[in-house]
Amino acid sequence: MRCLSCREEYDEANAGTCKECYEEASETEEELKREIDDLKSKLKFLTARSPVDPQNPNPSSSCFTDVVLVASDDDCEDGAPSVPAHKAVLVSRSPVFRAMLKNEMEESRSGTIKISDVSYEVLCSFVHYLYCAEVTLDEQMACELLALAEKYQVKHLKAYCEKFMRSKVDVENALINFAFASQHNAKHLLEASLSVVTDNMEKLTKQDVYKELIDKDPRLIVGIYEAYLAKKDNTASSCSLPQNPS
Amino acid sequence: MRCLSCREEYDEANAGTCKECYEEASETEEELKREIDDLKSKLKFLTARSPVDPQNPNPSSSCFTDVVLVASDDDCEDGAPSVPAHKAVLVSRSPVFRAMLKNEMEESRSGTIKISDVSYEVLCSFVHYLYCAEVTLDEQMACELLALAEKYQVKHLKAYCEKFMRSKVDVENALINFAFASQHNAKHLLEASLSVVTDNMEKLTKQDVYKELIDKDPRLIVGIYEAYLAKKDNTASSCSLPQNPS
Structure with missing residues (x-):
């Protein structure tokens, strides 16, 4: 069979959709693109x-x-x-x-x-x-x-910055980001950085910023240990038991 | 074979795409939908x-x-x-x-x-x-x-109204819309209504609005007849000759 999209031959094992669904999907894609064009034009008109x-x-x-x-x-x-x-x-x-x-x-x-x-x-x-x-x-x-967005409650900007910062979280900056997210009420950044922190506890508890945080905001560190333990428990139970709804 | 999209059986004659193209198309659709969500959220934020x-x-x-x-x-x-x-x-x-x-x-x-x-x-x-x-x-x-949009050069609104009016053109209102489009420099509406007019010349030249236009703006009527003749010539030549690039 020849694929209607890429025009290459394929065998039954690599078959995807029927013709009808292919045509529907193409139409949907065109419609979505038209909607995007309309929205962009509206946005251009309304942007101050x-x-x-x-x-x-x-x-x-x-x-x-x-x-x-x-x-x-x-x-x-x-x-x-x-x-x-x-x-x-x-x-x-x-x-x-x-x-x-x-x-x-x-x-x-x-x-x-x-x-x-x-x-x-x-x-x-x-x-x-x-x-x-x-x-x-x-x-x-x-x-x-x-x-600034948090202070003036500009949600759209806050979400935009938070998304950017989440994409940059790594072992080096996870603790700093966690403290920052906690201070500025940035839930998604908090979750992302806490996850990296609890995956790298041994390394991170040796960082200077960890020691500084113990002095400055020990409750934050308590939160990290609680999350770490909960994660360990979860991992242990999901390893030992096939399914544990509790 | 079973379609990966609608989950129904199909035979070779009704085959659409290969698996790879199906997966790519699904990803593209998801991306387009995310883009639409982003644009809508931006629009909501910026709308005054x-x-x-x-x-x-x-x-x-x-x-x-x-x-x-x-x-x-x-x-x-x-x-x-x-x-x-x-x-x-x-x-x-x-x-x-x-x-x-x-x-x-x-x-x-x-x-x-x-x-x-x-x-x-x-x-x-x-x-x-x-x-x-x-x-x-x-x-x-x-x-x-x-x-109003034409007078104050609000292009976005003019295009929006013109699109709506084009969708409403029929034999009854084609002549009026043609005159209106000509007066307000609405090219797409002009083309759409002129096409309906020239397809229904016998009927439309009997309308009162046709007689009124002859008095009010005879040049417009001349334009209609010119378009009518050009269309007739085109139809005739495309019927008698398989391809005529001139």
Whole structure:
């Protein structure tokens, strides 16, 4: 038989689908691609012009902005350039900004929002994301943006950073990531890093960061040992018993 | 053989793909679905809160709006409710609004944009679309929004209305749609309606709208006859000659 898709001969052992299912699957694929094109076009239409581009910060391109954000991490706070933005955009992306700006708090009156513990570069990326849902991440940027996203409850950005960080978890950074995830309430990153930690207990309990954590946050270490024991028990029971629903 | 997809038996004549291609296609489908989920989530994040919901107009839900649009079609212009909006949104969706609002024209100074020849209901739907790229169309609404989208160069909305109108073209409305498409520069609708018109010349030249068009815009009717003749020639040549590249 000749495959209708790759046009190569195959024998009965390598047979896949019947003709009808092949044709249906092709149609489905075309439909999905059309849906993707529609969604991309809609997204392009709705994406707001970001008043700040992290690759090329140029506040002069902004228009009709009615608020500025200032990174208050910089030593020379007065000289720090501010990031212009639209209240309507901040409010629609973050419930924290919404409460801040709609309730006539200090920030709403002054038109200035101070963002503490963040560099100007990270703040630009943060604001840009609120407009375009796009950012180029490295590990440092992902950490800082995740913390900011958690603080201002920008779930979409938090999930994006968390996914990136999960993909980077290894034996070297698992403990640090575990502590970070615990601090910033990042459940998926917590699970991924805890799994690597408990798979490498002997190695990781020799790391300096392990000793630092015992001093700084011993409860976290307790959590690790509990997870380690539970995993060991599970492995043991699934080895000795074929099936144990309890 | 048993189909790996529908699990039914089939014979060689109904064979589709090999196993490898089936598995690849399944993976592709999963990937496309994941991409769709990602795009939908991004879209949800970026969609601005519309200050006006056409189903339930309630301007009090708007916030930080800095401009109002007024439908100047209504007789009682002074009493017509206005539609609040954000300059930043109008500017990012329409090059016409951009020129109007960035160049310190009358509209920018007064904060009021008059939209002529449109009802309040259509204006609400128009503004809502600029925020959410969503609208429920019927044939009347599609006509009016297409005209508005053409005037303010909102390509995404124009394409959306045009697609809807194309799907509704039939012998009864083909001539009207042809005239409408010509007036509003809607190429795809023009082609679709012209094709129905030239397929039904005898019937359509008896319609009242045909006689009206001869008075109002005879050039349009000339265009129809030219297309009709070209089609007839093509059909004739493709019948008499197997292939005619000229």
